[in-house]
Amino acid sequence: MEFLIISTLNGVTYGLLLFMVSAGLTLIFGMMGVLNFAHASFYMLGAYIAYTVTTTINFWLGLLIAPILVGLLGIFVERNLLRRVHAYGHAHELLLTFGLAFIFEELIKLFYGDFPVNYSMPDYLRFPAFTIFGTDYPFYRVFIGLVAVGMFVTLYLLLSRTRAGLVVRAAERLPTMAESLGHNVPLVFMGVFGTGAAFAGLAGAVAGAFFPTNPNMAIELGVIVFVVVVVGGLGSLEGSLVASLLIGLFSSFAVGLDWSLAGLLSWVGLGDWARSVGGLFTLTLSSISGTVPFLLMLIVLLVRPAGLMGERN
Amino acid sequence: MLARTALIAALLIVLIVVPPFLGIGWQNALTNMLIASLFAMAFNLLIGQAGLLSFGHAAFFGVGAFATLHLMGAIEDRVVSFPTPLLPLAGAAAGFVIGAFAGYFATMRSGVYFALVTLAIAELLHSLAPHWDGLFGGEAGLSSMRMPWAGLTFGSPLQVYYLALGWAVLSILLLWAYTRTPFGRLTLALRDNEQRVRFIGYNAHTTKVIIFSISAMFSGIAGALLAISNETANYSLFSTHVSAQVVLHTFVGGSTVFLGPAVGASIFTLFAFYISEVTRTWLLYQGLIFVLVMLYAPQGIGGLVQTHIQHWSKISWPELGRAYALAAVVAACFAAAVVFLVESFAIIFSPEYAAARGRLDGTWPPFKLFGVEWEVFSPVTWMIPIGLLAVGLLLLPSARRMLRETWDQILERAEAARTAKSEIQLAGAMER
Numbered sequence: 001m002e003f004l005i006i007s008t009l010n011g012v013t014y015g016l017l018l019f020m021v022s023a024g025l026t027l028i029f030g031m032m033g034v035l036n037f038a039h040a041s042f043y044m045l046g047a048y049i050a051y052t053v054t055t056t057i058n059f060w061l062g063l064l065i066a067p068i069l070v071g072l073l074g075i076f077v078e079r080n081l082l083r084r085v086h087a088y089g090h091a092h093e094l095l096l097t098f099g100l101a102f103i104f105e106e107l108i109k110l111f112y113g114d115f116p117v118n119y120s121m122p123d124y125l126r127f128p129a130f131t132i133f134g135t136d137y138p139f140y141r142v143f144i145g146l147v148a149v150g151m152f153v154t155l156y157l158l159l160s161r162t163r164a165g166l167v168v169r170a171a172e173r174l175p176t177m178a179e180s181l182g183h184n185v186p187l188v189f190m191g192v193f194g195t196g197a198a199f200a201g202l203a204g205a206v207a208g209a210f211f212p213t214n215p216n217m218a219i220e221l222g223v224i225v226f227v228v229v230v231v232g233g234l235g236s237l238e239g240s241l242v243a244s245l246l247i248g249l250f251s252s253f254a255v256g257l258d259w260s261l262a263g264l265l266s267w268v269g270l271g272d273w274a275r276s277v278g279g280l281f282t283l284t285l286s287s288i289s290g291t292v293p294f295l296l297m298l299i300v301l302l303v304r305p306a307g308l309m310g311e312r313n
Numbered sequence: 314m315l316a317r318t319a320l321i322a323a324l325l326i327v328l329i330v331v332p333p334f335l336g337i338g339w340q341n342a343l344t345n346m347l348i349a350s351l352f353a354m355a356f357n358l359l360i361g362q363a364g365l366l367s368f369g370h371a372a373f374f375g376v377g378a379f380a381t382l383h384l385m386g387a388i389e390d391r392v393v394s395f396p397t398p399l400l401p402l403a404g405a406a407a408g409f410v411i412g413a414f415a416g417y418f419a420t421m422r423s424g425v426y427f428a429l430v431t432l433a434i435a436e437l438l439h440s441l442a443p444h445w446d447g448l449f450g451g452e453a454g455l456s457s458m459r460m461p462w463a464g465l466t467f468g469s470p471l472q473v474y475y476l477a478l479g480w481a482v483l484s485i486l487l488l489w490a491y492t493r494t495p496f497g498r499l500t501l502a503l504r505d506n507e508q509r510v511r512f513i514g515y516n517a518h519t520t521k522v523i524i525f526s527i528s529a530m531f532s533g534i535a536g537a538l539l540a541i542s543n544e545t546a547n548y549s550l551f552s553t554h555v556s557a558q559v560v561l562h563t564f565v566g567g568s569t570v571f572l573g574p575a576v577g578a579s580i581f582t583l584f585a586f587y588i589s590e591v592t593r594t595w596l597l598y599q600g601l602i603f604v605l606v607m608l609y610a611p612q613g614i615g616g617l618v619q620t621h622i623q624h625w626s627k628i629s630w631p632e633l634g635r636a637y638a639l640a641a642v643v644a645a646c647f648a649a650a651v652v653f654l655v656e657s658f659a660i661i662f663s664p665e666y667a668a669a670r671g672r673l674d675g676t677w678p679p680f681k682l683f684g685v686e687w688e689v690f691s692p693v694t695w696m697i698p699i700g701l702l703a704v705g706l707l708l709l710p711s712a713r714r715m716l717r718e719t720w721d722q723i724l725e726r727a728e729a730a731r732t733a734k735s736e737i738q739l740a741g742a743m744e745r
Binding site: 084098103110223297301 | 424436553
């Protein structure tokens, strides 16, 4: 029971963190058809900017400045770089953002070194939110979840209840029609790209204080986020929320379970044989928890290629 | 055609004759160059010919390496006997089988999904390998020795180099022959219009799986050569870094030209060998070069060369030479400024420099770069890159104008020649 509740809580908070990053990615994809490889780099840059501000001024200002700067960077990337290669097709846009991700990682290594930096939350946030089964549950995990929920609500209200959101949805569905009706579609694209980048930056600033902040964080999270958007269906915001939670829960449960194929086979009396073979059969789920999201993705692709909530293309 | 064959033959002779006179370091670097070239060529079978962009080709490279090491281990323990020069066959077989399996999933979708699935497959292996001792040797990886065969010891780097050269040349020849087969034509058709291919009655998915497996097979050979050369491999072969390198090599070299990827891989690996002892920031420059190529020369180096050859007779070289000279000055200014800034920052933000500051109670000691000592807060230091940037920016507009005007004229002449030719043909047809 204890394992169940703690794992669920951890899984939900991790899933919400994944959602903060994947929301922007999936929005940008749905709208512009660009898979932004540098999106997870925005997450990393957010963490590093927040770290810099935290060490020089204070933590809360870092949470404010990081998304703004990262959002501006996103606007710059869209306006000055992506638009230039737009004529060469989506593959080129993908490759360009891939190159940018490469450069961002190396720049971070240049200024901050190869090793994790000491970015952590202020001491007054370091208290247990509640005590469950004798263990304290850190408040900061709850805080990460709250920021993500706040972001989702803001995003949802912006898209569904405001005029700007209406234009954004129109530009996503039928860009040329929206343009002929007098809306500045390139500006909308730029805004969405900047907002997506800013959300990733905020996620980095918030999560970097809890999880390690190092130059590998972009690629490590980036790959999982790609899995999330594929599982959820590229371009679907709800899909990415569901997939984020799903993958968050799967990963957090996998860490604590020492199931193996041998254990499974012992139900049908083949356990000893499997253990004698070794190899794949005796790998425990906990040791390969990093693999779980990818297996999940392959299964989803087999069963439902468009993703959980994606449209068939 | 004849000139091209002669050029390739000359290059091959250089690759055969020169290495014995080089040091061991260069011989190793050349072996790595061949491996990277073959890997990039195998990768380009997918993106260049079939139009499928894979971000996880490290998977098949690594699988090839591990399969070869298993076979080498078995030979070492005298379980089986197998001629050492044919070891890459193990890599090829493993690459093909795993490629067919992975390709089945990856090619179910095209475009962005394909790229993501390949990335995830490589990551799957990357996260699985450190925990699977039997197959991948855990975190330490596998090691084995090259065994002598038929009087050849394979003890020296030179012999390994020739082995790699033989396999690389053979594989690239096979890849070239592939483009000449009907199946090679079908591959191109799949890139250009998949729907039509399906309409004609081909099974697009099966075709793609086969192409994917062939690409993975040649990647496996490249991985096998690496395993033979290093005699060891660990799970880091599956990392995104390896997949990223092959993408960079291929697109800087030019994916639309057959030998372009090999050119890119050769330039990058040799340059890396030459420069990486001098600077830790090589990867940053590599990324910058890649992005610049994507922005301003999307066809890569190979594409640039091809364009020049195509319009050879229409180019007025004095004019173009002047435009290129100016462009080179601008590029040199920017490059020098960027290198100066990056290298300075690399020193100032390094842990060594922080330690030196700590010893001097927080003052900023001068740093040494290009054999000169620079003061951190002296305006003279930063005037140099700023001045170079200013000169570059000042000359940039005229350089761009000259380049554009010269090339516009060349293309105009080419267009004029083409219409003139078709008019003559048309006139001839009328007379008949």
